[in-house]
Amino acid sequence: MSRLGAVLVGLVLFALPFLKYGVGGHAHGPHTDHAPRHGGELLMVGDYHLERVVRGPAVELFVSDALRRPVRPASARMLLDDGTERPLTWRDHRLVALRPPAPGSALYEVTVSDGPVLSTRFR
Numbered sequence: 803m804s805r806l807g808a809v810l811v812g813l814v815l816f817a818l819p820f821l822k823y824g825v826g827g828h829a830h831g832p833h834t835d836h837a838p839r840h841g842g843e844l845l846m847v848g849d850y851h852l853e854r855v856v857r858g859p860a861v862e863l864f865v866s867d868a869l870r871r872p873v874r875p876a877s878a879r880m881l882l883d884d885g886t887e888r889p890l891t892w893r894d895h896r897l898v899a900l901r902p903p904a905p906g907s908a909l910y911e912v913t914v915s916d917g918p919v920l921s922t923r924f925r
């Protein structure tokens with residue numbers, strides 16, 4: 803390989819991370835990505851993210867960290883305004899429960915392993 807060729811290869815390799823991450827706003831820092839991944843509604847709760855998807859009679863909750871890496875919580879429950887509660891069951895990388903009786907009538911409480919308790923309400 804010519805000296806010029808080697809220099810060009812070096813430049814391309816050096817530029818690759820910028821081409822991959824630096825252009826077009828696809829930065830990979832904490833809280834730079836707030837797009838729903840499952841067609842639901844994404845909320846930021848503390849340093850974590852909860853995406854809620856309503857699917858027929860069920861509601862699904864996807865938990866991720868500041869970098870949007872999936873998180874499996876230690877436990878989770880849904881507290882309804884009528885005083886009852888429903889478990890959110892871990893199934894296939896998400897928490898699943900029966901949909902609350904009315905929009906906004908449930909408080910979601912997710913306990914992260916070795917972390918905080920995330921508490922939020924969706925509209």
Ligand SMILES: [Zn+2]
Pocket residue numbers: 832833834835836846850851868
């Ligand atoms: Zn965020």
